[in-house]
Amino acid sequence: MGARLRLRPRARHLGRAGTSASGESDASVLAYAPMSMPPRKSQRAVRAGSLVIGAGAPISVQSMCATPTRDVAASVAQCEALHAAGAGLVRLAVDTARDVEALAEIRTQTRAALVVDLQENYRLAEKVAPHVDKIRYNPGHLHHHERARSIRDKVAQLVQVAGANDCALRVGVNCGSVAPEYDARFPGDSIGAMLECAWDHCEMLDSLGFTRYVVSLKDSDPHKVVEANQRFVERRPDVPLHLGVTEAGLLPGGEIKTRIAFEQLLARGIGDTLRVSLTLPNERKPEEVEIGRAILADVAAGRFRSVPDLSGLNIISCPSCSRVENQSFVELAEKVRELTLYAKDHDVTIAVMGCRVNGPGETDDADLGLWCGPRAVNLKRGGEKLGSFGYDEVLSRVREELDRLIELRQG
């Protein structure tokens, strides 16, 4: 990102211990009580394990494992590290039967409250629900399978499974994977499409008699995150919100983008739990939680640190997770940043994504997009696919394309 961004010096004080549904203090789960925060708008309390989200409950910080879920030892270690850093919930991606087996094992070895992230594979819900406290489903990926079945029918299945397993749900709408019907109904209006999708799913869940859910509306543009969440609560102030700037990317840019959205929303009483999505090597993943806590501490103390100047080169990159197609993804994102520093003053957006779940969609909106495959990286110029290149050859191609883009714009 361009060199015109500044951050005020970081506050060092910590927050109060979170309070579990049973009232005992849980020192490892740090959250921010509303008395130091502007009052929350959401009226519903949603319990996920011992954590309460919404209705004025302390605001919790979440994170997600970037280890392969099937690697039980590595995933348990990351869950424990995130829990120790103060994460109220830790999310794991599950896509296969092998992941399900591993999740069951991880559950028995970690103190962290767990959330499962289901994308296309919502049919695994029944198998994973006994091992988690919350299920996140992406409405934008429910149409891929069982095309003859209605979305409502699939949501009813998720409700039945969550109800039977004492789980909460999250309707996780993401700009990189909005359901096609909403994109078609709101051409060129990604926020309108995300909002309508979220409101429809709220009505579906309510009509199914299930109110134990939270909603997230995530975009890689912090200003869109602010607008989407503000407009959402105008119609549904009762529903707790999970805040996130998706694919915020590498530090320090990723923290600044996140602060631009979170500081504005939290100060307006919007947001009941949050996740800071950063592209970090696995061993540094707890920094997501530390930065989330620091943002809460700053807002609670009335300190606003982000300076909303997003001009210049903007790198969007995902925080990685078990679905990442190649473990050198984070390194690739860092190399793209190093390579493109010479162009920091040019208003160009480059997206670097770890896999095909949000890769294709998120890269469509970028000037240049890279999304990873197991052995090659797919390169795009906007919506146009330029080809697949080896991990050792794609950077030179990115340089060529960026030079060409800058030349074109300088006319």
Ligand code: SF4
């Ligand atoms: S783009 Fe893929 S690898 Fe990256 S966070 Fe999303 S699902 Fe995980």
